């Protein structure tokens with residue numbers, strides 16, 4: 001075990017995979033000797049730079065994500081550091097519409113083992129906060145991963161690199177340098193598409209991911225003081241969704257709150273809610289609550305930002321209402 | 326082109342504003358992307374525009390662009406803190422996004438590149454309306470690698486739109502030297518698009534303002550876009566608290582020695598445009614103005630919950 005931050009654990013997984021498989025390489029802006037904004041690639045240049053496997057790119061997102069798709073088609077396993085998730089808007093065509101379709105449209109002959117990493121999230125870095133992952137849930141063929149802890153970041157990054165599909169790996173800036181935990185050393189792989197029950201409880205299920213998982217766990221502490229036992233299901237992978245774990249939990253609790261950092265309209269929380277309505281309706285004892293930001297762009301002033309983003313109090317409140325219904 | 330003494334002194338004043346804004350904001354915002362060393366390019370880009378013109382400034386210098394178009398400095402500073410008195414009441418940051426009511430197109434997400442097309446669109450509107458308005462499309466050397474930059478240039482040149490493309494080439498993008506990741510020179514690209522392109526000493530204020538004036542005049546005459554590359558240097562880190570500036574110290578020092586404000590001051594005094602007492606008076610007046618605006622902004626109120634405006638997204 002090593003005590004690592006989210007950022008360190010993520011980079012450790014990348015380094016491990018780069019040692020293991022020479023087809024893995026990484027490219028992005030300022031990731032070479034500089035080490036990447038917010039240290040996103042710290043240490044990789046020293047170990048792999050001389051091999052030409054850590055590549056500084058021009059500010060040409062469409063070009064280098066497209067080149068990532070092309071290199072993946074040619075047998076490489078590229079990792080692209082997109083820097084910030086808001087730039088997904090510039091590359092959704094290459095990454096999603098084309099990259100996600102190639103395997104299916106070629107009847108299995110093409111595959112695109114590409115990881116795009118991106119920082120996002122309301123947090124200490126005041127800007128580039130947009131959480132746009134929900135868009136990609138509407139694009140067949142891509143996977144979306146959003147870890148909540150350093151260990152999960154490590155295991156999920158390893159699995160993302162080994163996966164044969166385009167994967168978006170989301171790195172929340174509010175979790176990035178926010179404390180260390182024990183992370184398994186060496187080989188550590190967490191399968192994609194599997195949720196993790198981060199806390200057991202019988203009264204209400206709270207489904208979340210990334211920073212919202214942390215806040216859901218804090219909400220569960222608040223609820224415990226009132227004698228309400230919340231179960232926290234951390235999705236870890238938003239696409240494909242682990243339907244089984246969500247449905248199994250709701251079957252026991254009968255109550256569902258979904259916390260999400262993406263805006264409510266068209267957000268991934270709606271997908272979880274729809275799943276439970278469709279396949280778990282008989283178990284529901286209360287209306288489903290979605291706790292998510294209002295339908296506005298992330299506001300700038302810190303107080304507005306706080307009003308925008310769900311906190312533990314608001315998640316607890318929704319869970320309390322569900323439990324009382 | 327010869328500029329009037331009045332224009333030259335306006336230019337000097339705007340350069341000093343650029344510097345004083347930098348110093349003032351650096352004290353309250355560690356994330357401020359300053360213009361130290363780039364004042365000549367910034368001031369020349371945004372000076373002397375007319376009503377009806379549009380600017381899509383490079384983010385570094387955006388606040389000065391808004392000020393030059395007539396926005397109030399205290400309200401712009403308020404926007405750096407997200408105060409209720411800012412032009413958008415705290416909803417968005419004024420350091421990279423100026424108020425559109427002054428003909429400024431900012432970064433509405435954090436992505437570099439798209440505003441260059443928005444400027445081109447403003448020029449298209451001017452052409453459709455038959456006015457002689459122009460649009461300034463300003464970008465960094467790093468941003469010149471964005472597809473949007475190439476697309477905007479080809480679009481503007483093929484439709485002969487009144488755009489002035491101006492590259493604020495400070496020779497680095499975060500940590501990446503332009504010599505490593507910008508192939509060829511930016512100015513030379515103009516040839517490929519069939520428009521005039523010049524590389525100008527970006528620390529020479531007069532050369533910069535001359536080049537901008539010529540390109541604007543050409544655009545106003547309906548002769549289409551031009552490209553100016555102002556070669557300058559980022560004298561400090563990427564942002565104020567950026568500790569990791571990997572550039573060679575002697576290179577940084579050599580460029581700092583060519584500070585554009587100092588060079589311009591010497592020239593104005595040497596050419597007899599103004600004596601040093603006059604220039605000192607401008608400096609002092611600007612310093613007071615900036616200090617007063619900052620003091621005002623700092624005591625301004627924070628936004629209330631109503632500003633979140635969950636029902637305000639649609640026009």
Ligand SMILES: Cc1ncc(C[n+]2csc(CCOP(=O)(O)OP(=O)(O)O)c2C)c(N)n1
Pocket residue numbers: 029059061083087090385435436437438464465466467468469495497498499559
């Ligand atoms: C499309 C896009 N890619 C990356 C970034 C992140 N980023 C912010 S500033 C910057 C450097 C820009 O370099 P340049 O255009 O030369 O401007 P400078 O900072 O040197 O003034 C980068 C890469 C961004 N904001 N937008």
